[in-house]
Amino acid sequence: MSNASPGAPLDTSNDPTGDQTGRFVIQPNGRPRPLSPHLQVWRFHATMTGSILNRMAAGALSVGSVVFVAWLAAAAFGPEAYATFSGLMASPIGLLIWFGVTLAAAYHLTAGVRHLIWDAGSSLSPKAATSLTWLSLWGALVIAVGFWGILFATGKVTL
Numbered sequence: 630m631s632n633a634s635p636g637a638p639l640d641t642s643n644d645p646t647g648d649q650t651g652r653f654v655i656q657p658n659g660r661p662r663p664l665s666p667h668l669q670v671w672r673f674h675a676t677m678t679g680s681i682l683n684r685m686a687a688g689a690l691s692v693g694s695v696v697f698v699a700w701l702a703a704a705a706f707g708p709e710a711y712a713t714f715s716g717l718m719a720s721p722i723g724l725l726i727w728f729g730v731t732l733a734a735a736y737h738l739t740a741g742v743r744h745l746i747w748d749a750g751s752s753l754s755p756k757a758a759t760s761l762t763w764l765s766l767w768g769a770l771v772i773a774v775g776f777w778g779i780l781f782a783t784g785k786v787t788l
Contacts, residue, residue, distance in 0.1 A: 674755075679762040683740040686733040693730035721788060731776055736769035 703714035
């Protein structure tokens with residue numbers, strides 16, 4: 630039974646038969662399903678950036694863990710292997726790799742804190758979520774630059 634008033638045309642906007650808008654897709658079993666609206670509806674915003682960067686940071690940390698294991702392997706293979714690895718990682722490119730790993734770790738940390746805050750039910754409004762996302766991004770940068778600034782200032786790392 631329809632709720633439409635008598636004589637009113639039926640709403641066929643969600644009827645997949647004869648769809649020419651591309652809003653429906655046919656599944657392998659032949660049933661039509663609506664196309665996900667995210668590509669047409671969502672606009673890019675800060676929390677999406679934060680989510681994407683958090684996933685990229687996790688990937689960078691995975692690569693960093695391989696470099697860390699290579700460092701352990703170099704130490705296990707003896708002084709020559711360790712000196713070669715240390716020389717490579719002390720080069721400007723090696724230091725850039727370590728800075729990237731540090732930045733990824735700092736961002737993964739700050740994004741994790743951001744998610745803990747959200748999990749507690751706080752800062753869930755769009756404005757607060759955006760502010761917290763920017764805070765986690767800038768906070769990670771401050772942590773990484775501060776850490777490396779201390780390393781250079783104390784002479785632990787030189788170019």
